[in-house]
Amino acid sequence: MQTGRNIVLIGFMGTGKSRVARLLADELRLQLLDMDAEIERRAAKPISRIFADEGEPHFRTLERALATELSARSGLVISTGGGVVLNPANVSDFNRTGLVVCLQASPETILARVGHETHRPLLASGDKLTKIRDLLARRQALYDAIPHQVDTNALKPEQVAHRIIALYERPVA
């Protein structure tokens, strides 16, 4: 194992990144860094307000800057926002200093996990399942391009975390 390597969780909304990241940080005694929470903390407002006040492009600029910053650090479990894959530079930066793992789930599973929530601006209006299907279809190739994948549909967060720990602790050739 390379000591200090970050673990970076990528995946669509509702694939379990935040829950699994917390479990990983506790189990491996690494520092948890949730990108959305950190962006909200620095901007002193929720993501939905950033989208409403400054627009999605501004949010993506903040996300890009934070990805650059975090990929220069070590010993972190980083839970990314679902759109981090939209900028390939984010993924290549994270790959340089971390084990990058993509969590996947079907649109139906995602709906079951996030359908009752109201804080995600991209799912705020219209039929949620249609929104999830459309957005996911547009991004699927970007998620699929990440070498390490975990299908979370039938797994509990603890099981997902254990698969990632096995990957993390596997000796690097």
Ligand code: S3P
């Ligand atoms: C987004 C996902 C959200 C958040 C923002 C945009 C996306 O993060 O970054 O609302 O583009 O998929 P979660 O994946 O944590 O919900």
